Amino acid sequence: MQRTEQLCDKFRSLGLKVTPQRRHIFQVLEGNGSHPSADEVYDRVKVSMPDISLATVYNTLRELVNLGEIRSLDLGEGRSRYDPHTDGHHHLSCVRCRGVVDVACGTHALELAPEQQHGHRILGADVTFYGVCPTCLEQESVNQTAPSLRMWGVPASD
């Protein structure tokens, strides 16, 4: 995602309007590595703009996704998360606390052998690693929680 000011220019050049609400949303997203949900963006914006509507947040996020400025992530949580980091990278999600960190693509070229493409034109791939983050691992050992084996689908206890 571009910097807020450049984004504003882009919006204007497309005939879209730059409202205070949108500027606030841009600023919350800029450099945000927490992969926030729409609701979390809403909460963050409300701090400095208490009267903003959740619908406005949703509409603006959709606009940004359509413009290719942010990515919408579906990590099987029943809601979308948003990532201003749009270059190719993958995600590592903790099945207990739902925290998400970026992982570089590295050399995992992640190509599909021609015989496995089934005639498709391949556009890209999404990779999500599932695991347990250091913090949750600690709590697990303390709480003697069931071993995180059959999980990842339905996370462990609390």
Next chain:
Amino acid sequence: MQRTEQLCDKFRSLGLKVTPQRRHIFQVLEGNGSHPSADEVYDRVKVSMPDISLATVYNTLRELVNLGEIRSLDLGEGRSRYDPHTDGHHHLSCVRCRGVVDVACGTHALELAPEQQHGHRILGADVTFYGVCPTCLEQESVNQTAPSLRMWGVPASD
């Protein structure tokens, strides 16, 4: 997923009951490679059991997922799809028609370099390839649709 009869035995041995509804659902899923949504399973079961409730389908699918008999897939469509094929494999989804085919894991061991694990205990990974299937490619060339470039996020025209 096991065969229907073996699944019935498993259910009974766990104190779960084998009802006609469940048996029908098992049979629709058995060997089903279409990655159906709950609604699609519902439609298929209704053919031979018109009075079944959608809630029953949902409840049974959830049970099967919890037992590890089927996988729940989240392909960013806003609804879950179900796969009776539970051994490690990935998916290739057509961004236009939403069709999904399995792709073998192959040698794509898909491991995360230790320095990229950020201290997590890795449990697994989901890989989804996005592309355009042969059928849609054909239609695209006929309809002179916009090149499928900026898509995969919001699919092309109709």
Next chain:
DNA sequence: ATGTATGCAAAGCGTTTGCATCATG
């Protein structure tokens, strides 16, 4: 001044749940 964005509330969609009834084991 024009057209787009906003806030609000309602609707939409997929999914879950509460409850009375039914049927499996």
Next chain:
DNA sequence: CATGATGCAAACGCTTTGCATACAT
């Protein structure tokens, strides 16, 4: 016969939309 499953409808969480008002350009 006891427990768990069913169907129905209501509730749920996330997201979109309709509409009248407000504001950026």
